[in-house]
Amino acid sequence: MVAKDKQNRPIYQDFDPEAPETTEFRRIFTRISRRGQTEKMRSLLFTSSERGEGKTTSASMFAMVAALHQGLRVCLVDADLHRPRIDKLFEVSKEPGLAEILGEELSIEAALKATRHETLQVLPAGGRRPFPSELLIPDRLAATFSRLKLLFDLVVVDAPPLLPVSDPAVLSREVDGVAMVVRAGRTQRDVALRAKKILDDVGANLLGAIVNNADDVLPYYYGHSYYQYSGYGSDAERSEKEKEEGGRAPRGGDAASGRSAKARSRARASRSSG
Ligand SMILES: Nc1ncnc2c1ncn2[C@@H]1O[C@H](COP(=O)(O)OP(=O)(O)O)[C@@H](O)[C@H]1O
Numbered sequence: 001m002v003a004k005d006k007q008n009r010p011i012y013q014d015f016d017p018e019a020p021e022t023t024e025f026r027r028i029f030t031r032i033s034r035r036g037q038t039e040k041m042r043s044l045l046f047t048s049s050e051r052g053e054g055k056t057t058s059a060s061m062f063a064m065v066a067a068l069h070q071g072l073r074v075c076l077v078d079a080d081l082h083r084p085r086i087d088k089l090f091e092v093s094k095e096p097g098l099a100e101i102l103g104e105e106l107s108i109e110a111a112l113k114a115t116r117h118e119t120l121q122v123l124p125a126g127g128r129r130p131f132p133s134e135l136l137i138p139d140r141l142a143a144t145f146s147r148l149k150l151l152f153d154l155v156v157v158d159a160p161p162l163l164p165v166s167d168p169a170v171l172s173r174e175v176d177g178v179a180m181v182v183r184a185g186r187t188q189r190d191v192a193l194r195a196k197k198i199l200d201d202v203g204a205n206l207l208g209a210i211v212n213n214a215d216d217v218l219p220y221y222y223g224h225s226y227y228q229y230s231g232y233g234s235d236a237e238r239s240e241k242e243k244e245e246g247g248r249a250p251r252g253g254d255a256a257s258g259r260s261a262k263a264r265s266r267a268r269a270s271r272s273s274g
């Protein structure tokens with residue numbers, strides 16, 4: 001399952017076309033492309049309030065579904081210049097990439113990386129810079145995204161979180177739509193609302209929320225659309241991960257954790273029976 005990527009395991013190795021989360025991403029894709037008939041939805045950015053909510057996982061899953069199931073020519077861009085991870089998940093070199101393109105050292109074509117899927121290419125983050133946010137100059141971003149849209153049917157952008165850095169706010173103005181990932185049982189409501197306000201203030205086209213780990217607690221949603229995909233990964237993997245992240249307990253409180261255990265066993269039961 002995808003959650004095993006905590007060791008940066010290549011995400012496509014675990015990509016299961018029949019898995020519940022893949023199905024959810026197909027639904028998300030359908031809903032977003034329906035909107036695309038009226039507004040041009042050719043570049044889509046994934047962000048969230050904080051770290052570890054599932055932006056990279058969601059962007060990768062979405063890109064794979066669009067490329068593998070819908071047959072679109074897709075470019076997955078690692079625009080998290082602070083904590084890039086797409087290169088590891090897709091086993092491509094990290095450099096050169098977006099940093100070099102924005103630094104005007106390289107053409108886009110020279111930085112694109114092929115993946116094992118013919119329809120999916122990756123634009124990795126590129127070389128580490130001391131002040132990566134300074135590379136995000138609106139004119140250059142606009143030029144980069146319009147070139148990418150000429151080369152691909154769909155551009156999927158994995159962005160950093162909204163609260164710690166200004167990057168996603170800047171990036172979100174240069175894409176056609178923004179999806180905000182909310183990790184159920186972890187993202188606090190006021191934190192999510194603060195992040196949403198940042199997007200609203202810059203006039204981002206916020207399409208809706210993707211609720212990650214939605215089996216765990218009651219879904220929280222806002223906006224025009226409501227996207228959801230169920231949690232994945234076994235309990236063992238999950239608690240391993242929690243340990244890895246410094247034992248950070250889910251913020252949902254006792255009631256939420258109680259519900260979560262039940263919901264998880266329900267999810268397991270339905271998976272094993274299906
Ligand atoms: N629903 C989930 N269940 C279990 N693990 C998850 C889930 N979503 C994400 N993860 C794991 O959490 C970690 C952080 O996810 P990631 O997508 O990198 O978050 P972000 O990009 O928002 O920082 C990764 O190890 C990922 O595999």
Ligand SMILES: [Mg+2]
Nearest residue numbers: 055056080085
């Ligand atoms: Mg990430």
